[in-house]
Amino acid sequence: MDLGCCRKMWTLLVLVLIISWHLLNAFSVSVPKENYIAHYGSNVTMECNFPVGEKLDWSALMVYWDKKENFLVKLVNGEEDLKIQTSNPRIRHLNNKLVKGKSLLHITKVKIEDAGIYRCLIGYGGADYKRITLTVNAPYSKINQRVKEDPDTSEHEITCQSEGYPKAEVIWKSKDQDLSSKATVKYAVGQEKLFNVTSTLRINATANEVFQCLFQVKETGENTTAEIVIPEKKKPSEVKRRAYFGIIGAVIFIGIILMFLCSGKRNAINMEKV
């Protein structure tokens, strides 16, 4: 779509409708909420209200919604332009509340890219528009963890990984001690613009020691935490002891066989003598 054309069209539309009608009529659009916060993957319904009077006259009604001057909804004389609707099947205008003076924009399975400023422009005798801001957050709800140990020392590499939005800091703690300065963090853009955050802590730890990694998002104040317990490790000495007993066992076994063979020979020799 040619953006230049739509931008001009929008500006023209606003100018014509507002100037010609607003001066004549005291018509105003209101919004019960200016700011919406939606979780990634959830549904959101944004609302603009207009005075409808006793009974809605569909032929006098115009409803436009746009974001960044791209039309999302175009409803004129009660007829909706469905070409616009199908260009984003997750966005739908709920026409059933128009009779009550409510224009509802319904977005399903919200994505990060849905965030931004929306405008509803309504013409009904007069004309007016309002802005609505949508913010989208994706909590770092599932934290994947991994512990890697060095078999010879007590050094461990603990990793926490999760996806969310906006960017999170990772704080490491153990017994209320902040270990964050010992950790490294890696950011990547994962699927659907989410941040893929991987933080790794290298530390000397003993079995059953408990660590926490906390994904903290400053903008939202939403934290999620995972707890990591250092597993018991197979002691190398135990492995050695087992190998040691194995060798001793083998030596004894061979020894017994040799003894049998020798005594057998001796018996044979004795028999010869007889």
Ligand SMILES: *[C@@H]1O[C@H](CO)[C@@H](O)[C@H](O)[C@H]1NC(C)=O
């Ligand atoms: C989101 O909206 C769709 C379509 O309107 C509906 O089928 C679905 O149940 C809704 N999901 C939630 C969590 O409300």
Ligand SMILES: *[C@@H]1O[C@H](CO)[C@@H](O)[C@H](O)[C@H]1NC(C)=O
């Ligand atoms: C996130 O990053 C980690 C480490 O860089 C990688 O192993 C993992 O596959 C990534 N996950 C996704 C969903 O991109």
Ligand SMILES: *[C@@H]1O[C@H](CO)[C@@H](O)[C@H](O)[C@H]1NC(C)=O
């Ligand atoms: C673990 O302890 C050893 C010996 O005290 C030290 O050399 C090493 O740097 C420590 N490793 C970490 C990650 O602190």
Ligand SMILES: *[C@@H]1O[C@H](CO)[C@@H](O)[C@H](O)[C@H]1NC(C)=O
């Ligand atoms: C998130 O963690 C930070 C730092 O530990 C703390 O100051 C803040 O209160 C936490 N927020 C919530 C909602 O728990």
